[in-house]
Amino acid sequence: MEMVKGSIGWLTMVNEFGVFTHSRLEADPKMKDLAESFKKRQEELERKGNAFNQAQRTISALEAQMVKADYDLDNTVRDLYFSKLGACGNNKKDPAVLRWFPDGLTALIRCSFDEEAGKVTALIGVLSETPDDPVVARILPNLKALLETYQKSIAGLKAAITAASNAWELVEAEKINWLVAYSKSYGDVLSVLDGDKRSADTFFKKVSKPKKDDDDTPPEPPKA
Numbered sequence: 001m002e003m004v005k006g007s008i009g010w011l012t013m014v015n016e017f018g019v020f021t022h023s024r025l026e027a028d029p030k031m032k033d034l035a036e037s038f039k040k041r042q043e044e045l046e047r048k049g050n051a052f053n054q055a056q057r058t059i060s061a062l063e064a065q066m067v068k069a070d071y072d073l074d075n076t077v078r079d080l081y082f083s084k085l086g087a088c089g090n091n092k093k094d095p096a097v098l099r100w101f102p103d104g105l106t107a108l109i110r111c112s113f114d115e116e117a118g119k120v121t122a123l124i125g126v127l128s129e130t131p132d133d134p135v136v137a138r139i140l141p142n143l144k145a146l147l148e149t150y151q152k153s154i155a156g157l158k159a160a161i162t163a164a165s166n167a168w169e170l171v172e173a174e175k176i177n178w179l180v181a182y183s184k185s186y187g188d189v190l191s192v193l194d195g196d197k198r199s200a201d202t203f204f205k206k207v208s209k210p211k212k213d214d215d216d217t218p219p220e221p222p223k224a
Contacts, residue, residue, distance in 0.1 A: 055164035066153035
């Protein structure tokens, strides 16, 4: 029997090779105990693989929430910028405009997530010095609320990515356990069949060219 490679995805291990071997073992009265033992390994790999997939879905959902929070925050910052710019005769070099946006608008909203949160926090500090400014009075409360939502969304996404990374490590470790159990099953089958390799091979699906599944892609950190 050609051994299954560890480079294949956990879904392929479970759904193709695992289901085949378990079903073949279960169908043979002499292999019932072996079938039950291998089934436990199957279920554990599937459980950890599904946990990783769920963690990936959580990342996607939280990423969407963060994009929405970023979009809302950027629009409010734009509103602030152009409102102040209009009040200063559309003069980008006006000291009042530069006081709020020393590097301009684009530099503030086109940067990494953490950097933008830091810049908006600094901007809020400057705005708080002139609470009676009509533009500040209109926009500052909403800007503070949106920044809080944005920061929470970033923190949530980072936590989800860490959780998915941890889940992936568990999948990788369980794949090794599965491979050990798969190899052991072959040896056990051979023993029951008194070393008849031709018959033993029928309990294990023939290995074709290994493929790497999408589920084998570890999560990546968020990028701006």
